Amino acid sequence: xxxxxxxxxxxxxxxxxxxxxxxxxxxxxxxxxxxxxxxxxxxxxxxxxxxxxxxxxxxxxxxxxxxxxxxxxxxxxxxxxxxxxxxxxxxxxxxxxxxxxxxxxxxxxxxxxxxxxxxxxxxxxxxxxxxxxxxxxxxxxxxxxxxxxxxxxxxxxxxxxxxxxxxxxxxxxxxxxxxxxxxxxxxxxxxxxxxxxxxxxxxxxxxxxxxxxxxxxxxxxxxxxxxxxxxxxxxxxxxxxxxxxxxxxxxxxxxxxxxxxxxxxxxxxxxxxxxxxxxxxxxxxxxxxxxxxxxxxxxxxxxxxxxxxxxxxxxxxxxxxxxxxxxxxxxxxxxxxxxxxxxxxxxxxxxxxxxxxxxxxxxxxxxxxxxxxxxxxxxxxxxxxxxxxxxxxxxxxxxxxxxxxxxxxxxxxxxxxxxxxxxxxxxxxxxxxxxxxxxxxxxxxxxxxxxxxxxxxxxxxxxxxxxxxxxxxxxxxxxxxxxxxxxxxx
Numbered sequence: 001x002x003x004x005x006x007x008x009x010x011x012x013x014x015x016x017x018x019x020x021x022x023x024x025x026x027x028x029x030x031x032x033x034x035x036x037x038x039x040x041x042x043x044x045x046x047x048x049x050x051x052x053x054x055x056x057x058x059x060x061x062x063x064x065x066x067x068x069x070x071x072x073x074x075x076x077x078x079x080x081x082x083x084x085x086x087x088x089x090x091x092x093x094x095x096x097x098x099x100x101x102x103x104x105x106x107x108x109x110x111x112x113x114x115x116x117x118x119x120x121x122x123x124x125x126x127x128x129x130x131x132x133x134x135x136x137x138x139x140x141x142x143x144x145x146x147x148x149x150x151x152x153x154x155x156x157x158x159x160x161x162x163x164x165x166x167x168x169x170x171x172x173x174x175x176x177x178x179x180x181x182x183x184x185x186x187x188x189x190x191x192x193x194x195x196x197x198x199x200x201x202x203x204x205x206x207x208x209x210x211x212x213x214x215x216x217x218x219x220x221x222x223x224x225x226x227x228x229x230x231x232x233x234x235x236x237x238x239x240x241x242x243x244x245x246x247x248x249x250x251x252x253x254x255x256x257x258x259x260x261x262x263x264x265x266x267x268x269x270x271x272x273x274x275x276x277x278x279x280x281x282x283x284x285x286x287x288x289x290x291x292x293x294x295x296x297x298x299x300x301x302x303x304x305x306x307x308x309x310x311x312x313x314x315x316x317x318x319x320x321x322x323x324x325x326x327x328x329x330x331x332x333x334x335x336x337x338x339x340x341x342x343x344x345x346x347x348x349x350x351x352x353x354x355x356x357x358x359x360x361x362x363x364x365x366x367x368x369x370x371x372x373x374x375x376x377x378x379x380x381x382x383x384x385x386x387x388x389x390x391x392x393x394x395x396x397x398x399x400x401x402x403x404x405x406x407x408x409x410x411x412x413x414x415x416x417x418x419x420x421x422x423x424x425x426x427x428x429x430x431x432x433x434x435x436x437x438x439x440x441x442x443x444x445x446x447x448x449x450x451x452x453x454x455x456x457x458x459x460x461x462x463x464x465x466x467x468x469x470x471x472x473x474x475x476x477x478x479x480x481x482x483x484x485x486x487x488x489x490x
Contacts, residue, residue: 035055036055036056038055038057039057040057040061040130040131040132041054041055041057041058041060041061041062041110041130041131041132042054042055042057042058042128042129042130042131043055043058043069043088043128043129043131044126044127044128044129045074045088045126045127045129046125046126047092047123047124047125047126048073049073049074049075049088049089049092050071050072050073050074051069051070051071051072051073051074052070052071053070054066054069054070058131060133061108061110061131061132061133062083062102062104062110062131063104063105063106063108064082064104068082074086074088074089075089081105082105083102083104084102084103085100085101085102085103085112086100086102086112086114087099087100087112087113087114087127087129088114088127088129090114091114091115091116091124091127092124092127095116095124096116097113097114097115097116098113098114099111099112099113099114100112101134102131107135108133108135109133109134109135109138110131110132110133110134111131111132111134112129112130112131112132113129113130114127114128114129115127115128115129115130169205169209170348170351170352170355171348172347172348172351173345173346173347173348174347175340175344175345176339176340176345176348179206179337179338179339179340180206180209182337183206183209183210183213183337184209184213186210186335186337187209187210187211187213187214188213188214188215190306191334191335192287192306192307192308192309192331192332192334192335193207193210193307193308193309193334193335193336193337194272194308194309194310194311194315194332194333194334194335194336194337195207195308195309195310195311195337195339196310196311196312196336196337196338196339197310197312197338197339197340197341198312198341198386199312199385199386199388199446199449199450200342200385200386200387200388200389200449201339201340201341201342201386201387202339202386202387203270203310203312203339204224204268204270204310206337206339207222207224207266207268207270207308207310208222208268210266210308211265211266211268211306211308214266214306216264216265216266216306217265219264219265220262220263220264220265220266220304220305221261221262221265221266222262222265222266222268223258223261223262223265223266223267223268224268224270225238225239225258225267225268225269225270226270226271226452227269227270227271227272227273227274227275228270228271228273228274228450228451228452229271229452232276232279235275235276235279236278236279236282236295237255237257237295238257238258239257239258239259239279239282239283240257240259240282240286240292240293240294240295241254241255241256241257241259241260241292241294241295242254242255242257242294242295242296242297243294243295243296243297244296254294257292257294259286259292259303259305260292260301260303262303262305263303263304263305264304264305265305265306266305266306266307266308267305267306267307267308268308268309268310269283269307269308269309269310270309270310270311271310271311271312271450272309272310272311272315272332273311273312273313273315273318273324277323277325280324280325280328281325283328284325284327284328284331286303287307287328287331287332288331290302290303290304290305291303307332309332312450315329315332315333316329341383341386342383342386342387342390343382343383346379349375349378349379349383349390350375350379352387352390352391353370353375353378353390353394354370356390356391356394356395357369357370357394357398360394360395360398360399361398364398364399366398366399367404368397368398368401368403368404368405368406369404369405369406370394370405370406371405371406371407371408373407373408374406374407374408374410374411377408377411377415377416378390378393378411378415381415384442384446385449388449393411393412393415396412397410397411440471441471441474441475443461444457444461444468444471444472444475445475447460447461448472454468454469
């Protein structure tokens with residue numbers, strides 16, 4: 001029995017098939033448009049490794065006409081040297097997506113990625129490859145690397161240019177050249193530096209050298225704070241600032257501390273050994289978190305500051321006696337930089353004398369020189385006050401000299417007499433009373449140089465102010481330095 005089909009249903013099904021065919025044709029045209037207008041080259045290889053389709057971009061990318069490749073086996077092209085690699089063959093070997101770099105005959109580099117298409121049995125039936133010309137990208141990468149190399153070269157030249165010249169920083173001895181070399185090597189890392197050395201050796205100058213040779217010199221200031229010069233009750237507000245109305249007499253608008261002012265720059269904490277225990281804890285927090293909180297404030301503020309600390313005291317000894325926090329000492333002692341005293345680098349003395357003579361001649365519009373004999377005399381002196389003492393001596397002699405050539409007899413008595421008895425240096429015999437008096441006056445002078453007022457010095461020495469004044473007068477008489485008062489700084 002023959003089944004009957006409604007003619008209307010046949011017409012409806014044919015219409016549906018016709019519409020579906022139109023959709024597929026439009027979709028096929030879209031795919032072909034995408035392939036033919038792609039900037040990247042595209043190829044399809046069959047299971048035998050034969051190229052069965054290439055798009056127009058293939059000729060531009062690979063430098064090969066489609067007629068030279070279409071229908072050819074990739075293996076044959078490899079043997080001929082037409083191409084030196086194939087992502088499609090790699091896919092047939094591994095059965096998964098592969099990417100290779102192809103070097104073409106025209107000298108271009110092509111990045112080719114092959115993607116497998118599987119049949120019903122799970123075997124690779126087709127391989128679709130996308131090929132992109134990366135020649136220009138490689139050229140750009142090479143140019144970038146070259147630019148980076150040039151930038152490093154120019155940066156090193158800039159650092160060299162930033163190095164202080166001989167008239168700014170005197171370093172002729174091996175010891176000071178090593179100090180200066182270390183300073184430049186650590187300039188562009190933000191490690192904390194602890195500068196150690198006796199009073200007057202130039203710790204602040206080395207700190208400035210480190211800052212000037214660093215990138216921070218271009219973005220932030222160099223701020224110096226003498227931790228022993230500011231009263232303890234004011235030091236916290238100076239370092240960390242305060243909010244408006246934080247205490248009686250405070251500015252209504254508040255005030256930024258040195259750490260905020262030094263943002264992006266360097267803060268130099270001189271005489272760090274004088275920092276009160278209370279502030280040692282707060283400084284430790286700043287080092288760990290890079291944040292500060294103003295007095296009277298609750299909001300933390302981030303600061304980007306490089307810390308350089310300096311002291312002439314033995315911090316390790318202070319740690320053992322409980323006068324300095326051990327954890328802060330280790331935080332500060334990341335890169336210790338020890339500046340030797342002047343007596344241990346005698347080679348620098350003649351150059352320092354010339355340097356300061358030229359400096360003060362320019363300053364006072366004079367033309368004074370030291371004779372060779374005078375320089376030899378000063379070279380034998382022990383310089384307990386280091387470079388600061390030498391600079392003070394040169395300025396004093398240049399200013400008060402009535403002759404253009406400084407001879408040994410023009411020097412203050414203690415420098416000249418030191419040279420008259422070289423065999424007795426360090427070994428002369430004195431009466432006990434004289435030796436005690438010499439030691440006492442030396443201690444007074446050193447204390448005055450380290451303090452910022454006579455009252456502070458008297459307190460440190462445990463004597464009255466009148467007793468200190470009497471010893472200062474004695475110092476003037478002994479040194480024959482009527483114009484020079486060791487307490488002037490104080």
